[in-house]
Amino acid sequence: MTAQDKFKIIYKTIQGSGIDATVFIPLNSKSSCPVIINIHGGAFMLGASEMVNQDQIQDCLDRGWIVVVPNHRLCPQVDLFNGPMQDCRDLLAWIYNGELERSIHQNSHPHIICDLEHVFAFGTSSGGHLSLCLGFGVSRPVAGILDFYGPCRFDDPFWTTGLPHIAAKLPANLSQEFINHVFAETPVPIRGGVSLEGQAGPAGPNFKDPRQAFAFTQIANGRVMDTCFPSRDWKMVDPILNISPQFPPTFIVHGLADTMVPISLSRALRKEMDKHGVQCQMVEIPDEEHTFAAKMKAA
Template identity: 65%
Template sequence: MMSEAPFKAIYKVVDGLEIDTDVYLPSGSGGSTGVPVVINIHGGVFMLGSSSMVNNDQINDCLSRGWIVVVPNHRLCPQVNLLEGPMQDSRDLLAWIYDGGLQRVIGEQSKPHQVDLDHVFAFGTSSGGHLALSLGFDVPRPVAAIYDMYGCCNFASPFWSSKIPAVLAKLPPNLSQDFINQVYTESPIPTHDGVSLEGQAPGPPDFSRFRPAFVFTQIGNGTVMDAIFPSKDWDKVDPIRNISPEFPPTFIVHGMSDTMVPIGLSRDFLAELRKHGVLCGMREIPGEEHTFAARMKVGSQTWEMQKEGFDFLQKVLEDK
């Protein structure tokens, strides 16, 4: 059940900036029950990437299940902070869906799909995993369930202020602070950047550009959170501090060899979910580093194991 090419829709305008999302429709119309929706949020340390840099095989998996897939862009830090930028944009996208915005733009495409607002799911990789989790708290109506793929959480952990020598070793030695700080001058605030931590084209980061140079400097020096949320008011942005028995059912997939977001952070998050009685699960993927989603081969062991996240969402749907 494949899709036609996605169409773009504007879900938000802020300070004159239009923020868009790609919408993929399955071939079926969903019948009388309506069509579930998966919000698929790209990774990139909240500062890189775009909607074009998600895994197409995962999109096709969702489409084959008869789901609509919504792949949004969001404003990129650091000109706007984590809470007021990526998190607010993701939450406004969810509100747009619940308020009928998605149904309206589907109608403008003359498609018959009726959106099932009782089954809006969130999925994301890396920083996108965090943004998916942010749709489970401090929103008027949370998503129905969440699939978090090696998402960022537990920001009080010492890891977030620790250097990563392997990343520092990739940086050229002559980067000046004045050069990388040009990132703060970009206007309007960008909603996409052609670099992804997931490994997609156009290839390795170009450190002659100030945004990749800035971002990888922060990652290597352990200063990402200083850059994107300097207030450090973790209660407002950290999913692990916002779990209650009402938190949506959540499934986590994480590589056991991850050095950029260590698997222990997700294990801590899972333990907190269980402590509050939230329906949850986790699949640890042997041998996989961060960003493995981009390199998965359909039918491989890693592919089959990560599919358990979408199977979890399917089970939530079937148990309605």
């Protein structure tokens, strides 16, 4: 196991509030290090950088990679395009502008060099979507993308279909007034409840928290995308509508038993990439539901 160090850094300030990322350094690296951005899941409304799978981080460090795990502003106070997507794109620009390397040097690691020709993005669930969004709409895309069951194809009827197995978990006494307390949170949060992924915190949502109650209500009622991007101008936010021959090489992983983001959506994304000649592979995992990456261990 490679020795590591880590520190937090503010990569963006907006309306007086800082948005941070945790940077993990492979201390045994002797050369320039590739960089991987690891983006948490949480239906764009939940989660935090602390909740990503730590075994996956360690695996990257063992390979000599720098790992950057960002927070981003959470919906619904800000929409998907102007909040999570813009924050992650600003992080990518921050890395390419040399700010990551400068922050590493300022944190007592002057020998570490960032290999900016090899900056990659990886994410699970909504984090997979945000990773894909670093392949278009930016002046310099990432070099490659690892997408674990990220949502896409937002005009599919699935996104307006309720999920009875999630609705069954909602307490009967949840009121609209209570869950709407989420809109009173200020500044716009960058951390919120469970991530639906990762290894932090107790299992299952806390429905005494308005944000968690709000998010799971939207999921149960088939309103995630209408809530997170009310304009429905899908071209702005849907990776499948932005594939071109210049899109970065992409590897997709999806469970065959996924009921939260159906595998048909990733298959459609793979087909669109193939149509445009994008280097793409997809692995379908038998019997796995959504968020199975949380249970993965380093070999």
